[in-house]
Amino acid sequence: MKTLLASSLLALGLLSFTSPIWAFKLKPEGSFIERKLATRSQSEWEKLLAAVAFRGIHKVGESVHEEITNRILGCEGDADICGAPDYEPKFAYVLAGVRWNDDPPFRFERGQGDFGGCQNGATVRLNTFPRCWANVFKDGEKRSVNGVSLNADTAPLLVRSHFGDMQFLHAMASKDKEDADKVLKRILxxxxxxxxxxxxxxxxxxxxxxxxxxxxxxxxxTKGWSVQDLFALGNPHVRKPDNMAELAFGSLLHVVEDSFAGGHVERATPDERNQCPKMTTAVPMPGKILEFHSYINQDSKKHGDDDVRNAFSAAWSGARPNVLDVGRTLNTYFVRRATWDEVKPYIECIFTLHENVRAASAGEKYARD
Structure with missing residues (x-):
């Protein structure tokens, strides 16, 4: 029993460190779709470790991304209602897409992934192989601090999206001093x-x-992944075309939502006189981007402080258009299946760079002391 407790506490410790880097926080269990995968892939031992680990994450994690997304899609309840992953089953696939940016599925080939809790050939997600997920995440963070280039040849998607060349999935630069134009190009x-x-x-x-x-x-x-592999590896529940459409849209929503998180992007206060250019109707422009931040030299606690619900609530009640206004406008385009040529000007408007935009840094508020 002591060995069991020690191992469980180890799993708790491994997963607790991950939450501060996440963008607006996610509820770790996910929707019913993701929980199906967890129950099918985990042994009783892994389920026990996962249960303990999830309790650890709940102490620092909040369902902020779920709440933002549900409100964008129409929820008008309080935080407990709109923050529930299963608030509205028809939103499940969009939410799965929003979660994808933080938890993209990956798989180790034979001879790779020598981490505790990992299995060769198994698809890894936070809620299916939590110990493996945590060990891979922690290893990626260490390698990033040591200056290792984390890209398609050296790291799985999980590590690339949080510490490597795909941090644009969180509206962030991949390194300090990176030009905002380069980050913007990748986002587009x-x-x-x-x-x-x-x-x-x-x-x-x-x-x-x-x-x-x-x-x-x-x-x-260097990867031969199909579109289906990228978004639905190991998840047969989302592979219908309509479901995949919502999942892809959710991934884009995640980038937009994160661009309103202070630890990710510094925006100017919106100017009510500014309207989005190239639009056929008058649409207000959100605050212009002053800087895309880079995580490598940020203090994780300071970063995390602006990813919790209180920060979202403050932004929600502040200057408009805010993240909900922008997300709802984008959703109207999605619902009516607008073409890329039609929606592109609005997405460019969301990510408009300020005239005095700066190269990436940790951000004065978020830098390590």
Whole structure:
């Protein structure tokens, strides 16, 4: 029993450290779709470790992304209602897409993934192999601090999205001093890819690096993943075209939501006189971007302080348009299946750079002391 307790506490410790880096926080268990995978893939031993680990995450994690997304999609209840992953089952696939950016599934091939809790050939997610997930995450953080370049050749998607070349999935730069134009370009590439995927323009069997989106191959050139592999690896519950469309849209929503989190992006106060250019109707412009932050030299606690619900609530009641206004406008385009050419000007407006935009840094408020 002492050995069991010690191992359980170890799992708790491994997972507790992860929450501060996350963007607006997520509820670790996920929706009923993700919980199905957990119950099928875990042994009784892993379930016990996961149960203890999830309790640890609950102490520092909140369902902020779920609440933002549910409110964008129409929820008008209090935080407990709108923050529930299962608030509205028809939103489940969009929420799965929002969660994907923080928890993209990955799989180790034979001879790789020599971490506790990992299995060769198994698809790893936070709620299916939590010990493995935590060990991989921690290893990625260490390698990042040591200056290792984390890309398609050296790291799984989980590590790349949090510490490597794909931090644009959280509206962040991949390193200090990176030009804002470069970060913006990557965000727009991802926006086009996810939007056109949501419209069904690419077969799910299409190889990601070969789809007709300029710039997408930069991140998947050495991988033969299909669109389905990228978003639904090991998850047969989301592979219908309509479900995949919502999942892709959710991934884009995550980037937009994170761009309103202070630890990720510094925005100017919105100017009510500014309207989005190139639009056929008058649409207010959100605050222009002064800086995309970089995580490598941030204090994780300071970063996390602006990812909790209190920070979201303050932003929600502040200057408009806020994250909910922007998300709801974007959702209207999605609901009516607007083309990429039609929605692109609005996405460019969301990420408009300020005239005095700066290169990436930790941000004065979030830098380590």
């Amino acid at each position: 590439v991802w926006a086009e890819f996810t939007w056109r995927t949501s419209l069904g323009e690419f077969p799910l069997s299409a190889t990601v690096k070969d789809v007709a989106v300029p710039g997408i191959s930069e991140f998947f050139q």
